[in-house]
Amino acid sequence: MTATVDRDDRSVDRVEGRQKVTGSAHYTADVALPGQVHAVLVQSEVPHGRVTEDSLRASTSRASAAPGVLYVLTPLNSPRLGVVPDELTWDLPLERRPPLSDLTVQHVGQHMALVVADTLENATAAAASFDLSYESLPAQLDFHEVADASREQVGPVRHGSYEPDHFVKLSEEKLQDVRGEEPAGGASRVAARFTTPLNAHYPIELSATVAAWSGDQLTVHDSTRWIAGERTALAAYLQIPEDRVRVSSPLVGGAFGSKSFLWMHVALCAVAAREVGRPVKLVLTREQMFSSTGHRPRTEQDLVLVADEDGRILSTEHHTLTETSTVAHFCEPAGLSTRFLYQSPHLEVSHRTARLNAPTPSFMRGPGEAPGLFALESAIDELAHRVGADPLELRIRNHADSDQASGKAWSGKHLLDCYRIGAQRFGWAERPLAPRAMRSDGELVGWGMATATYPGRRMPASCRVTTSPDGHVRFASATHEVGNGVRTVMTQVAAEVTGLPLSRVAFDSGDSDFPAAPYSGASQTTATVGSAVHAAATEWRRRLSALTSVGDGADLVALAGAHHEQLSFTADSDAGDQSAEAFQSFGAHFCEVRVDEQIGRATVTRWVAVMDCGRVLNPKLARSQVMGGITFGLGMALLEQVPYDADTAQMIGEYYLPTHADRPEFDVSFVESTDFGLDPIGVRGIGEIGTCGVPAAIANAVFHATGKRMRDLPITLENLMTPYRPPTAEEP
Structure with a gap:
C-alpha cells in the first residue's frame, strides 16, 4: 500500500540545527590547537612537463628566508611516501602516485611545494614568492585525441584510453553491456549527441586539514566524508599502522563528492606536521578547490533510440566518452540508468575513458545519473515528439516492470504512481502538444518533465551504544554529518526502536575511533548506518x-x-541479502520554464517532484534534500561550467551557481512504501535522486517553449537567442 507523504510529526528539526544557524557549530577550519602553525600550497602552472631543479631550489631558498617561515616541503626534501593499496586506486579515484614524488608535472594545479609559517599571512606571502620554471612537454587536453590511443597497463602515471568494466566496487553495475538482437527495422529513430561540461563541487566549506602528532600517533582533523578510507590511505602514505592514525570530522559543510576521498594536500599536511613538530593547519583557497578536490568530468554521449509506430522502444544505444587524469581512475558512469529504465529488447551501453593532463575527477551529486539522464530523458522527449505522443504517455508505454540488467524483480517500484500524482499536481493534462503554444507577459512558456532514478545501496556498518547512569543513551558510528541530517534521523531510529523519548537519545559521528562505517555517499548512509543503529537499538x-x-x-x-553497564556494547550490521531483488529509487520531475528570446533568459518558475524512495523517516529533511537536489540540477542545466583555456588548461572567467533568485516554487512529495528488502528500517536513499533528471526536464521545457532542442549543457543565452527555425516537412 502506498501513500503520499507531505508533513507529519516525524518532521523533527535537525539536532544540530541551532548550532548551525547561530554560528556555534564547529567545522575543521575552526579547529585551533596549542602551538598551531599554518601551511599554504604552491601549485604548478603548466599541464605537463618537469619543473627545473634550479628554479625549485631558488624558490625554496627565497621562501625559507621569508618572515615567519618554519619549513618548506618540496620534491627535493620530501620524505619518501608509501603507495596506497591497490583496492583504493584501481577502481576508485585515489591517486596512484604519492605527492611530491618527483619533479614531473601531470596537470595544472599539481602540488609542487608546501610552505609552513607562524601565521597564515606569512605562509601566503612566502608561497607567493615561488617562481618556478618548467621544461614543458606535449599535453593531452582533448579526449577525442586520446580516445583511440593504446592503454598503458602498468605504472603510477598512465596515458591513452580504456574501457572500464564496472562502476567503482559495484561489479554488477556494468559499464559495458550488450544484450538482445538488434531490430531489423523501426518506424521512428532518434540519434543525437549530448555533451556536459566540467562541473565543480563548490561546497560552502573549503577543504581544510589540521594535522598533529603526539609521539608516533597522528590525529587529523579533516573535512572528509570517508574517515575510514582516509585513515587507511594516510597510514599507507606515512608507512605506519592504521591504529596510529585518528581522523576526526564531526561536521562537514557540504561536499557533493569533493570530500569523499583523501586528497594529496591532507597527506602533505601530515608530513609537514611531523617535520616541524607542531600542529599544522591547511585550508585550501576557493581557486585551489577547482584543481585539488575532484570535479565532474566532461561527457560526450551518443544516444540512439529505435521505436515502432506506437513509440514502443525496440532498441537503445548509449555510448559515453569521458575523461580522467593520468594518475588516477574515474569513469563518469552516464549509461548505467539506460540499462534498465525503459523496456528495450535490444540494448548497447559503453563507456570509454581518456586519460588527460588534467586534475583527477571524482563523484559529484548523482554520479552518472545526472549527466546520463540528461541525455536519455532528452532523447525520450525527442522520440515522443517524433511519434506525436505526449512525453509522459510515451514513458508509461515503455515502463519496465523488472530490472532488465539483472533479471530481478524490483524490491519496490512505484514510478507509475509518481507519474500520476505528479501530473495531477502540476496540471500536466492542460499541456498543449505543440511547442511555442504558450505565452505569458511577452515570454514563451514551456512545460517539461523527466524521470528520476538512483540505486538503493547498503554496506556493512557498526554502532556503539553507551548507556549512562542517568538513563541517557548515546549511539555512535564512524559515519559523517554532511548537512543532510544523518544525526537527526539516526536519533529518530534509535528512539523509535528503544522506545525512549528523543530527548534521552543522541547519535555521535565523525570520528575514526567510533565503530566502522563506509563513506557517506551513493545515497546509502541512512540504509547502511540506519541498519546498524536499528541492530544496536534492537539488542x-x-x-x-x-x-x-x-x-x-x-x-x-x-x-x-540502573543497568547501564549491561546496556553498553557494540552491534554490527551486514549488507543484507541483495541477491534476490533489485533495489532502485524512482521519481518524476515536472517543471515550468519561461523564456525571453530577446535577451536569452530562461527562468524556472514552478516545480513538482514526486519521489519513490521507500519509507520517509523525516519528511522535512527529505523534502529539503530533494529541493537542494533540484536546485543543484538547475545550476547544472543553466549556469555551471568550469571555464578554462583549451591550450593552457588555465582557468579563466568565473563559475556561476544558482542563488535564491533562481529558485522556483517547489511542490515536493513522496509516494511512501516501506521497502524492507534492502534494510530493516525500510528506506532507500534520497540525497542524490533529487538532481537526477532535472537538467533534462528543464531542457525539455525549453524545447516546449521555443521549439529548439538543447543537447549541450549548460543552456546558454546564445542558445536561447538563436532564431527559431520551423521544422521542415521531413523533420519532426
Whole structure:
C-alpha cells in the first residue's frame, strides 16, 4: 500500500540545527590547537612537463628566508611516501602516485611545494614568492585525441584510453553491456549527441586539514566524508599502522563528492606536521578547490533510440566518452540508468575513458545519473515528439516492470504512481502538444518533465551504544554529518526502536575511533548506518527486557540507568541479502520554464517532484534534500561550467551557481512504501535522486517553449537567442 507523504510529526528539526544557524557549530577550519602553525600550497602552472631543479631550489631558498617561515616541503626534501593499496586506486579515484614524488608535472594545479609559517599571512606571502620554471612537454587536453590511443597497463602515471568494466566496487553495475538482437527495422529513430561540461563541487566549506602528532600517533582533523578510507590511505602514505592514525570530522559543510576521498594536500599536511613538530593547519583557497578536490568530468554521449509506430522502444544505444587524469581512475558512469529504465529488447551501453593532463575527477551529486539522464530523458522527449505522443504517455508505454540488467524483480517500484500524482499536481493534462503554444507577459512558456532514478545501496556498518547512569543513551558510528541530517534521523531510529523519548537519545559521528562505517555517499548512509543503529537499538531493548520487567508505562529511562553497564556494547550490521531483488529509487520531475528570446533568459518558475524512495523517516529533511537536489540540477542545466583555456588548461572567467533568485516554487512529495528488502528500517536513499533528471526536464521545457532542442549543457543565452527555425516537412 502506498501513500503520499507531505508533513507529519516525524518532521523533527535537525539536532544540530541551532548550532548551525547561530554560528556555534564547529567545522575543521575552526579547529585551533596549542602551538598551531599554518601551511599554504604552491601549485604548478603548466599541464605537463618537469619543473627545473634550479628554479625549485631558488624558490625554496627565497621562501625559507621569508618572515615567519618554519619549513618548506618540496620534491627535493620530501620524505619518501608509501603507495596506497591497490583496492583504493584501481577502481576508485585515489591517486596512484604519492605527492611530491618527483619533479614531473601531470596537470595544472599539481602540488609542487608546501610552505609552513607562524601565521597564515606569512605562509601566503612566502608561497607567493615561488617562481618556478618548467621544461614543458606535449599535453593531452582533448579526449577525442586520446580516445583511440593504446592503454598503458602498468605504472603510477598512465596515458591513452580504456574501457572500464564496472562502476567503482559495484561489479554488477556494468559499464559495458550488450544484450538482445538488434531490430531489423523501426518506424521512428532518434540519434543525437549530448555533451556536459566540467562541473565543480563548490561546497560552502573549503577543504581544510589540521594535522598533529603526539609521539608516533597522528590525529587529523579533516573535512572528509570517508574517515575510514582516509585513515587507511594516510597510514599507507606515512608507512605506519592504521591504529596510529585518528581522523576526526564531526561536521562537514557540504561536499557533493569533493570530500569523499583523501586528497594529496591532507597527506602533505601530515608530513609537514611531523617535520616541524607542531600542529599544522591547511585550508585550501576557493581557486585551489577547482584543481585539488575532484570535479565532474566532461561527457560526450551518443544516444540512439529505435521505436515502432506506437513509440514502443525496440532498441537503445548509449555510448559515453569521458575523461580522467593520468594518475588516477574515474569513469563518469552516464549509461548505467539506460540499462534498465525503459523496456528495450535490444540494448548497447559503453563507456570509454581518456586519460588527460588534467586534475583527477571524482563523484559529484548523482554520479552518472545526472549527466546520463540528461541525455536519455532528452532523447525520450525527442522520440515522443517524433511519434506525436505526449512525453509522459510515451514513458508509461515503455515502463519496465523488472530490472532488465539483472533479471530481478524490483524490491519496490512505484514510478507509475509518481507519474500520476505528479501530473495531477502540476496540471500536466492542460499541456498543449505543440511547442511555442504558450505565452505569458511577452515570454514563451514551456512545460517539461523527466524521470528520476538512483540505486538503493547498503554496506556493512557498526554502532556503539553507551548507556549512562542517568538513563541517557548515546549511539555512535564512524559515519559523517554532511548537512543532510544523518544525526537527526539516526536519533529518530534509535528512539523509535528503544522506545525512549528523543530527548534521552543522541547519535555521535565523525570520528575514526567510533565503530566502522563506509563513506557517506551513493545515497546509502541512512540504509547502511540506519541498519546498524536499528541492530544496536534492537539488542538494547532485548537486553533491557531480559534484565527487568518492561511493561506498558514502564519508566525506561530509570530502568536503563540502573543497568547501564549491561546496556553498553557494540552491534554490527551486514549488507543484507541483495541477491534476490533489485533495489532502485524512482521519481518524476515536472517543471515550468519561461523564456525571453530577446535577451536569452530562461527562468524556472514552478516545480513538482514526486519521489519513490521507500519509507520517509523525516519528511522535512527529505523534502529539503530533494529541493537542494533540484536546485543543484538547475545550476547544472543553466549556469555551471568550469571555464578554462583549451591550450593552457588555465582557468579563466568565473563559475556561476544558482542563488535564491533562481529558485522556483517547489511542490515536493513522496509516494511512501516501506521497502524492507534492502534494510530493516525500510528506506532507500534520497540525497542524490533529487538532481537526477532535472537538467533534462528543464531542457525539455525549453524545447516546449521555443521549439529548439538543447543537447549541450549548460543552456546558454546564445542558445536561447538563436532564431527559431520551423521544422521542415521531413523533420519532426
